[in-house]
Amino acid sequence: MTQKPKKVDIIFSPYSVAPYQILKDTMKRSKEEVIAELISSGLRGRGGAGFPTGMKWKFAAEQKGSVKYVICNADEGEPGTFKDRKLLMSVPRKVISGMAICAWVTGSTQGFIYLRREYKYLVTELQKEIDIFTHHSKEVGLNFNLQIFLGAGAYVCGEETALIESMEGKRGEPRNKPPYPIQNGFLGKPTVVNNVETFASASMVCRIGAIEYKKFGTSDQRGSKLFSISGDSPKEGVFELELGMSVESFVSEFGDGDTKAVQVGGVAGFCVPRKDFAKAIIGDGNTTGGSTMIFNSSRSMYRVLHNYLDFYAEESCGQCTPCRIGCQQLLKGIEAVKKGEKPAEYLDQLLKLSESMRLTSKCGLGQSVTNSFSSIVTNFREEMIF
Amino acid sequence: MADTKELINALSTKHGVERRSLLPILQGIVEKENYLSKESMLEVAKVLDISAAEVYGTASFFSFLDTKERGQYVIRVCKSMTCDMKGKEEILSTIESVLKIKLGETTQDKKFSFLETNCLGLCEEGPAMLINDDYFVKLTPAKIREILDRYLRNEI
Ligand SMILES: Cc1cc2nc3c(=O)[nH]c(=O)nc-3n(C[C@H](O)[C@H](O)[C@H](O)COP(=O)(O)O)c2cc1C
Ligand code: SF4
Numbered sequence: 001m002t003q004k005p006k007k008v009d010i011i012f013s014p015y016s017v018a019p020y021q022i023l024k025d026t027m028k029r030s031k032e033e034v035i036a037e038l039i040s041s042g043l044r045g046r047g048g049a050g051f052p053t054g055m056k057w058k059f060a061a062e063q064k065g066s067v068k069y070v071i072c073n074a075d076e077g078e079p080g081t082f083k084d085r086k087l088l089m090s091v092p093r094k095v096i097s098g099m100a101i102c103a104w105v106t107g108s109t110q111g112f113i114y115l116r117r118e119y120k121y122l123v124t125e126l127q128k129e130i131d132i133f134t135h136h137s138k139e140v141g142l143n144f145n146l147q148i149f150l151g152a153g154a155y156v157c158g159e160e161t162a163l164i165e166s167m168e169g170k171r172g173e174p175r176n177k178p179p180y181p182i183q184n185g186f187l188g189k190p191t192v193v194n195n196v197e198t199f200a201s202a203s204m205v206c207r208i209g210a211i212e213y214k215k216f217g218t219s220d221q222r223g224s225k226l227f228s229i230s231g232d233s234p235k236e237g238v239f240e241l242e243l244g245m246s247v248e249s250f251v252s253e254f255g256d257g258d259t260k261a262v263q264v265g266g267v268a269g270f271c272v273p274r275k276d277f278a279k280a281i282i283g284d285g286n287t288t289g290g291s292t293m294i295f296n297s298s299r300s301m302y303r304v305l306h307n308y309l310d311f312y313a314e315e316s317c318g319q320c321t322p323c324r325i326g327c328q329q330l331l332k333g334i335e336a337v338k339k340g341e342k343p344a345e346y347l348d349q350l351l352k353l354s355e356s357m358r359l360t361s362k363c364g365l366g367q368s369v370t371n372s373f374s375s376i377v378t379n380f381r382e383e384m385i386f
Numbered sequence: 387m388a389d390t391k392e393l394i395n396a397l398s399t400k401h402g403v404e405r406r407s408l409l410p411i412l413q414g415i416v417e418k419e420n421y422l423s424k425e426s427m428l429e430v431a432k433v434l435d436i437s438a439a440e441v442y443g444t445a446s447f448f449s450f451l452d453t454k455e456r457g458q459y460v461i462r463v464c465k466s467m468t469c470d471m472k473g474k475e476e477i478l479s480t481i482e483s484v485l486k487i488k489l490g491e492t493t494q495d496k497k498f499s500f501l502e503t504n505c506l507g508l509c510e511e512g513p514a515m516l517i518n519d520d521y522f523v524k525l526t527p528a529k530i531r532e533i534l535d536r537y538l539r540n541e542i
């Protein structure tokens with residue numbers, strides 16, 4: 001009997017305290033204590049890279065200078081991800097509390113919610129919430145001005161340095177790292193960029209404490225994580241689950257009984273075939289954003305890969321050659337093999353190309369193409385050919 | 387053109403004339419005029435004191451800053467994986483037959499433009515689309531006809 005995934009109810013639980021009570025209580029403690037609590041909670045960024053959140057805030061607090069920025073990354077463009085939208089719609093105060101606590105411990109007075117253009121319909125309600133927050137922040141004497149910055153439609157702008165470039169009025173082309181935004185971010189000032197869910201989780205750590213929070217998850221990945229589940233599933237939606245479950249356990253709960261493959265971590269993640277369900281773990285650094293797409297045996301994995309590559313070819317910012325040319329070549333390459341214009345062995349050359357893209361691309365977009373490409377081509381080779 | 391100038395003046399008063407004001411200003415123009423005409427981009431360049439190439443270069447990077455003329459209502463149908471699995475092809479062909487235009491085109495009366503887009507973050511309720519800023523989910527051919535009909539009869 002496969003163990004069921006463990007559902008958790010922290011992030012989406014209804015507000016149990018008065019508005020911004022978490023902020024008020026947290027501000028009664030010392031900043032050092034709050035940062036230490038976050039570090040001890042083991043919370044890592046929920047936007048993809050998985051950097052320890054407490055450490056990020058500590059570094060930001062240590063930066064000199066009176067101007068610092070806090071940015072909530074609500075660009076959520078990874079195909080199959082919609083949890084940040086749900087968070088902003090249902091518990092925006094948890095997200096804003098997290099941002100405010102971050103501003104307080106790092107010494108920032110200006111924050112932005114970078115909202116993807118596709119979510120413009122959220123602006124009105126979100127602005128109302130910001131106004132409520134502003135009222136409460138004055139009450140506790142926190143000087144933190146919060147604004148919404150609307151994106152303009154580009155997946156790569158979810159990458160933190162591209163996001164900053166676009167806020168500065170430029171093309172959303174990722175910068176070289178280092179320097180990291182913590183050192184040199186928006187308008188050259190120290191900037192904390194965190195995912196929507198990261199801020200919400202941070203405020204929950206402040207509320208329940210690191211010890212309680214650490215009880216969830218594995219030694220590697222602490223706490224709970226939101227998963228956006230879509231595809232061939234009778235239970236599509238956003239679920240808060242404990243990290244560290246096997247794909248098998250996940251499929252037993254969310255599959256339709258005929259699951260052939262699961263795409264873990266969105267297009268930037270890995271495609272896990274049925275034979276690997278038992279050994280593959282969700283939460284082992286492969287959750288990028290928590291997108292999980294389920295495919296049953298009626299689905300053509302060629303069509304799936306073609307769809308991903310089309311996405312990449314369109315969304316590559318074109319700044320560096322391996323990614324700009326590579327994405328197009330991979331797309332043309334699988335089309336040529338499928339049509340019989342190229343022999344099946346050509347797939348091996350394409351695999352090498354995707355590996356060299358991982359090594360030579362400038363940002364995470366080009367570097368991650370090989371994840372889905374190699375996992376699909378290797379596990380479903382016949383479907384690529386016939 | 388006089389209107390465009392006035393609009394850009396108003397937008398630059400609201401958002402400032404720094405480089406970082408560029409995106410909000412361009413968005414404000416698209417909101418009113420549906421796209422960025424050559425004239426409007428030249429005017430923005432003048433107001434922000436940057437080259438027109440910089441304005442165009444930035445605008446052309448973003449899918450919601452159209453530099454091609456668009457209709458009053460821009461339809462964007464999601465083409466990413468989950469919506470594809472749920473029948474986005476049928477949605478496209480229904481829109482095509484109701485509006486009698488192909489993907490990428492604008493109706494002659496400049497009322498509708500018909501585009502595809504990448505994941506809208508509405509996957510669990512796919513197939514999904516946006517018409518300007520409003521979202522529509524769980525689309526079926528019948529539902530599409532009903533929605534477009536409302537727009538055609540100006541009942542929105
Ligand atoms: C192509 C690309 C797209 C990304 N998109 C997002 C996104 O939509 N939302 C997000 O929070 N992080 C995204 N990231 C990760 C960010 O660069 C950054 O690591 C993250 O916002 C940091 O926040 P966290 O530590 O809370 O995860 C993306 C990264 C890449 C390379
Ligand atoms: S890897 Fe791709 S998206 Fe990233 S900087 Fe290079 S071209 Fe742009």
Ligand code: FES
Pocket residue numbers: 079080081464465466467468469470504505506507508509510512513514
């Ligand atoms: S795949 Fe269509 S909304 Fe995400």
